[in-house]
Amino acid sequence: MPSWRHLGAPWPVGTPQALGSDVVDRYGADVLGGDWRRPPRGRSQEVAAEVGLVVEDVETGWCGAIVRVEKAGGQHVVHLEDRHGALRAFPLGSGFLLDGAPVILTPVVTTRPPTAATRTASGSRAVSGQRARVARGSRIFVEGRHDAELVEKIWGADLRLEGVVVEMLDGVDDLAAAIRDFAPEPGRRMGVLVDHLVPGSKETRVVEAARQVRPYAAHVLIVGHPYVDVWQSVRPERLGLTSWPSIPRGSSWKQGICAALGWPHATVTDQAMAWRRILASVSTYTHLEPALLGRVEELIDFVTDPGQGEP
Numbered sequence: 001m002p003s004w005r006h007l008g009a010p011w012p013v014g015t016p017q018a019l020g021s022d023v024v025d026r027y028g029a030d031v032l033g034g035d036w037r038r039p040p041r042g043r044s045q046e047v048a049a050e051v052g053l054v055v056e057d058v059e060t061g062w063c064g065a066i067v068r069v070e071k072a073g074g075q076h077v078v079h080l081e082d083r084h085g086a087l088r089a090f091p092l093g094s095g096f097l098l099d100g101a102p103v104i105l106t107p108v109v110t111t112r113p114p115t116a117a118t119r120t121a122s123g124s125r126a127v128s129g130q131r132a133r134v135a136r137g138s139r140i141f142v143e144g145r146h147d148a149e150l151v152e153k154i155w156g157a158d159l160r161l162e163g164v165v166v167e168m169l170d171g172v173d174d175l176a177a178a179i180r181d182f183a184p185e186p187g188r189r190m191g192v193l194v195d196h197l198v199p200g201s202k203e204t205r206v207v208e209a210a211r212q213v214r215p216y217a218a219h220v221l222i223v224g225h226p227y228v229d230v231w232q233s234v235r236p237e238r239l240g241l242t243s244w245p246s247i248p249r250g251s252s253w254k255q256g257i258c259a260a261l262g263w264p265h266a267t268v269t270d271q272a273m274a275w276r277r278i279l280a281s282v283s284t285y286t287h288l289e290p291a292l293l294g295r296v297e298e299l300i301d302f303v304t305d306p307g308q309g310e311p
Contacts (some may be wrong), residue, residue: 044094048109049078055105056097057090063087067280071108076107085263085277120157122297123285136163137188138303141178143169143195146275147230151193154285155296162304172203175210175222182217191299197224221302223295228253231278233292238281280290 047053049069056063057080064080069092071077076092089095094104140159142148148168152159169178172194174190184190192210196203209265227233231254232244239261247256258265258274265271285293 001292040113044104046106047098047103048107049092049105050108055080055103057088057117058095058097059104060088062088064088069267078105081277083262085273121154121284122158135165136303137221138164138184138190139182140164140166140193140299140303141168141169141182142193143171143230146279147193147195150230150233150288151280151281151296153279153282154288155300158205162300164300164303172206172210175206176213179210179213179216179220184216186219188219189303189305190216191301192220192222194222194224195230196228198226223298225289225292225295227276227289227292230292231257231261231275233289234282235287235289238287240277252302254269 049066051066051068053066054063055066061078062080062082064082064087067079067081067087069076069078072089076088078092079087079089081087092105092107094102095101098107098221140151142151145168148166151166169175169192172178173194175192175194179190182188182190194203194207197207198204203224211217212224213220225233228247235246236242241261245254245257245260247253247260254271254274255265261274263270263273263274263277282288
């Protein structure tokens with residue numbers, strides 16, 4: 001049967017073409033023609049769980065930045081840190097919001113094969129295929145655990161290669177006694193790193209007395225940085241700060257720092273967690289202040305001096 005168009009006749013009465021282009025179809029589009037099952041927030045999209053990505057757990061409302069993804073109990077778990085520094089773990093997968101849209105978190109896939117590092121965290125040339133050296137008689141001493149952990153993170157590879165052990169003093173109040181106990185001599189040098197070594201400080205008076213201990217003075221090097229605590233040697237921008245907060249004298253410095261940054265601070269455990277957060281922000285010597293870098297390098301040179309009878 002010939003069509004209306006073929007016969008040159010006008011369009012049938014009632015068709016939109018017959019009524020003109022301005023006529024609106026009062027029946028509208030087919031309501032079942034689109035994605036009528038689409039959720040109000042949209043369908044979930046897969047997103048790689050990159051460290052630093054801020055997401056929200058739909059079920060609990062917990063919102064935080066991804067700090068790590070690990071495998072536990074046969075499944076991947078994502079750890080989220082909220083703005084107060086608290087951590088919670090959630091199963092990796094669906095049930096998260098990113099900028100208000102639903103997402104499915106997936107493990108990060110490394111597309112490039114890992115390459116051997118050419119530099120250590122301290123900036124030294126990396127040496128591969130060489131075993132750690134047997135420990136020297138010489139030692140480097142630091143005030144406490146946090147100092148030791150920071151030195152290990154940045155200079156650990158260098159120190160193992162040189163056979164240098166780092167020991168903790170648990171403070172420097174009795175530094176002179178620590179020197180006598182160690183009894184340094186040629187081939188058994190003692191390097192000491194002291195916090196807050198500035199004119200007029202208690203630490204300066206302690207160090208001045210310790211430098212006079214005989215007959216060991218020639219085999220001891222005591223250096224220090226100006227920071228109240230080794231925390232402060234981490235560049236503030238690593239924590240999103242322009243400068244470290246100023247804490248009134250007489251107050252607990254670490255507790256005051258945590259409080260000023262809005263982190264939990266009431267207990268020793270809170271302060272330990274704060275240090276873990278600070279330490280995690282450091283991965284290379286460029287993340288530390290030069291005043292600390294120079295002193296540690298000076299100590300390493302002192303205790304590894306080949307002219308001092310070391311094997």
